[in-house]
Amino acid sequence: MKKMTAGIIGGTHGMGRWMAGLLREQGFAVRVAGRETKTTAADLADRCDVVVVAVPIAATADVIREIGPRVKQGRLLMDLTSLKTEPVTLMLSHSQADVVGCHPLFGPSVGDPAGHSVVLCRGRGDDGFALMKDVFGKAGYPVLETTPEVHDKMMSVVQALNHFNTIVLGMAVAEAGISFPDLQPYSTPMFKNKMEMVQKVFTETPGLYTDILAGNPRTKKIIASYARVVRKISILMKSGDAAGLKKMMEDTAKTLF
Ligand SMILES: NC(=O)c1ccc[n+]([C@@H]2O[C@H](COP(=O)([O-])OP(=O)(O)OC[C@H]3O[C@@H](n4cnc5c(N)ncnc54)[C@H](OP(=O)(O)O)[C@@H]3O)[C@@H](O)[C@H]2O)c1
Incomplete structure (x- = not known):
């Protein structure tokens, strides 16, 4: 079966790099972009089944506005931002893709999932949400579903x-x-x-x-x-x-x- 592709914008450091590792372990073909990488955020948005925005909070809105329209319907756009209302609203208004808001309630150095929850907020579509719930669940992270507000x-x-x-x-x-x-x-x-x-x-x-x-x-x-x-x-x-x-x-x- 063809591997699902995941693109992590902000995947060179911090939580994005952590997310890249998790998705690789779960069988995704993962590519990452930072400000200096040859692969750009737009490349990932154009090509990947799952596109994750994991850039610093202050850069998140601009990145979503830039790449959101490139993530097509039927694919998944997700963010890892520590705040949820603004990023989820922006992802919904700037893309036709499935949308999930995600906030891991821990930092990138956490190795053991026990006691470390991941918040998931439904944005648009059931498939993308089910996919991510499964990814975190299989890895052992308790998933907490709630609204951005x-x-x-x-x-x-x-x-x-x-x-x-x-x-x-x-x-x-x-x-x-x-x-x-x-x-x-x-x-x-x-x-x-x-x-x-x-x-x-x-x-x-x-x-x-x-x-x-x-x-x-x-x-x-x-x-x-x-x-x-x-x-x-x-x-x-x-x-x-x-x-x-x-x-x-x-x-x-x-x-x-
Ligand atoms: N750290 C935590 O404990 C934690 C926990 C949960 C959630 N979060 C959330 O995760 C997100 C990232 O935080 P972080 O602490 O992981 O930050 P970080 O360690 O500073 O990493 C940020 C990443 O974004 C890239 N980047 C920065 N500006 C960019 C831009 N304009 N366009 C594309 N890529 C850009 C950086 O790549 P280059 O430097 O290579 O360009 C780097 O890969 C934030 O939304 C934060 O709220 C963080």
């Missing part, structure tokens, strides 16, 4: 709020005026864990995190809520009201857990 709402907490908090922590630690090497010998396990996260966000792929924050339509609301909480805690701490803060935390725990 629900995905982005969840990500406004799981990613936008979470990364915002990590950025605030990193900047506040820097403002304390004590260098990280000086802090290290005094670090508790909890502080070490948090600083590992700060180091990852500030030094590995800071652009990914700033794009996730800037691109989620709910970020403003989340930051306003964060500022309200900081104000409430500050008022209690200005008067040394530990009991008041403890009560606030106990009430919050009842809501959370």
Whole structure:
């Protein structure tokens, strides 16, 4: 039987390279394109059965607008973007192909699928969706089906709020005026864990995190809520009201857990 072809735009690094490896393992003939490759994004869009957009968030809309019309009806256009509403809307309006929005909830270094879910959003057509559900399912990744809107709402907490908090922590630690090497010998396990996260966000792929924050339509609301909480805690701490803060935390725990 003829192998299905897959073209990964942004397949030279990161999640695109991870996706290329996964599809190869599943028997697809895979080709990749980056900005410097001889094979272009347009070549892949013209020729492949499955076309995956895996470029940085800030470049995603332009790439979809450029290649979407070249992916013909009956084929599949999918993205791996960490946000889903805008890319899925653009794929639907710029292509007649089947459309699936995909967001693996982990980074490219993950090898073991256990506990690492992949979000899939239906865009257009059942065949492309079934194909991708099967690809991730066979590889052992739990698949979570949802809408782009629900995905982005969840990500406004799981990613936008979470990364915002990590950025605030990193900047506040820097403002304390004590260098990280000086802090290290005094670090508790909890502080070490948090600083590992700060180091990852500030030094590995800071652009990914700033794009996730800037691109989620709910970020403003989340930051306003964060500022309200900081104000409430500050008022209690200005008067040394530990009991008041403890009560606030106990009430919050009842809501959370
Ligand atoms: N990293 C994660 O943890 C993670 C997790 C889930 C989802 N995602 C999503 O995956 C997507 C890619 O993120 P990433 O972290 O994998 O990025 P990355 O490591 O920077 O890789 C981006 C890829 O896109 C290519 N590229 C950049 N601009 C391009 C353009 N204008 N046209 C064509 N190719 C271009 C790059 O190739 P060259 O540099 O060779 O040109 C590279 O292959 C994003 O939408 C992100 O939200 C990332």
